[in-house]
Amino acid sequence: MDGKPGLRERKKQRTHAAISEAAITLFLEHGFNQVSVAQVAEAAEVSKRTLFAYFPAKEDLVVHRLADHETESARVVRARPPRTAPLTALREHFLKGLRERDPVTGLNDHPQILKLTRMILDTPSLVARMERFKAGAERALAQALRETADTPELTARLAAVQIVAVQWSLAQDNAERVAYGEPADERYTGAVADAEHAFALLEHGLRHPPPRT
Amino acid sequence: MDGKPGLRERKKQRTHAAISEAAITLFLEHGFNQVSVAQVAEAAEVSKRTLFAYFPAKEDLVVHRLADHETESARVVRARPPRTAPLTALREHFLKGLRERDPVTGLNDHPQILKLTRMILDTPSLVARMERFKAGAERALAQALRETADTPELTARLAAVQIVAVQWSLAQDNAERVAYGEPADERYTGAVADAEHAFALLEHGLRHPPPRT
């Protein structure tokens, strides 16, 4: 694709990766609040000022890896097969995530992922930072609904916040259970049932809830 | 009720109020980020250390006044008339809020409220702090649904996050429009229509959306 990224560009990527890795390693070892950005900078052999040139805030050292997921739902809606309802595409995608143990569904118990999840859930400032992703996901999804499903402005926004909130809730529930010790494979069946229930609720409304799980 | 709150208690309340008022006044005048907590402490004739004994963080100087609303939806569900669906009670309550221009619906354009709203919306750290209220509201509402409507655990949590997200979205939309210059009285009709639409969406699901606004 790209013939040569250029030395400068390559160095930037390496520095970025080096800082990120040093940060994650230290955070997982000693805890997010127990490690200062100065220590991370030192471990990455970079000045504090440079660190902040790559990551706008300490929290971003952790959550930048999840930045892609911000527009994931929107992309799924845009890329759905013709004549498929957005919600159907989103459900299928979420179920696929569960099957594949995508960390974004909370259903991944690889030790590294698990420790990271726990750390995020236990650190208020990281949780807060994640909430901002939620807001971004809502906006992106609303726009996708407007543009590809011809959904009116208000409906699109309301649908988006509901969908994102529900997906988030499902993932958080899974993550908490798995972080608490339940193996992902054991949780899988329940997670699927819960997801089906949740999407049914979204489709048919709260007045006629589907049969209990 | 309470014979005597005691001098100590009264003084504490006065100090609390003094700090809060000094803070709001200064923030409204110069902006949240332009005023340091040291300045607030000085204006309230209190040491910085004492200020932090009353308010755990700078943001709380602003948002503590909205703390009551955290459990508002839960209270509405608990206090609903017999044989009334939770969602019905919540819709009526929200519509009442609109009629009464309750600031929590975003439909209040008194200059003071307006300025405060604008300040919160324009200050990321304050928005983030508000999100934490949302999480608290979700938990409280889920519990109320479980206890008074016999809703199963998962359904309650999912319903709660949907409801809170939708109410929040409605309020934010109103607040933004009003902050942008639209008079509350002018916005009222539209706000009611939007709210009806939103609650209908919650009741009947996204698959069969009600007619457009």
Next chain:
DNA sequence: TCTATATGTATACCAGGTGCAGAAATCTCC
């Protein structure tokens, strides 16, 4: 190789927030 420019560094600085030791106020009981 030389130069413009992008990137990194060192240092000092600001603001939010906490720990600590002691002063001051309040409460309690006589």
Next chain:
DNA sequence: GGAGATTTCTGCACCTGGTATACATATAGA
């Protein structure tokens, strides 16, 4: 009303996240 226990307030030093400034270094492009 006063003495001692207890709570609250204060001043100070300190830590950390984040930024500004001014200077050094490395890369790109000719």
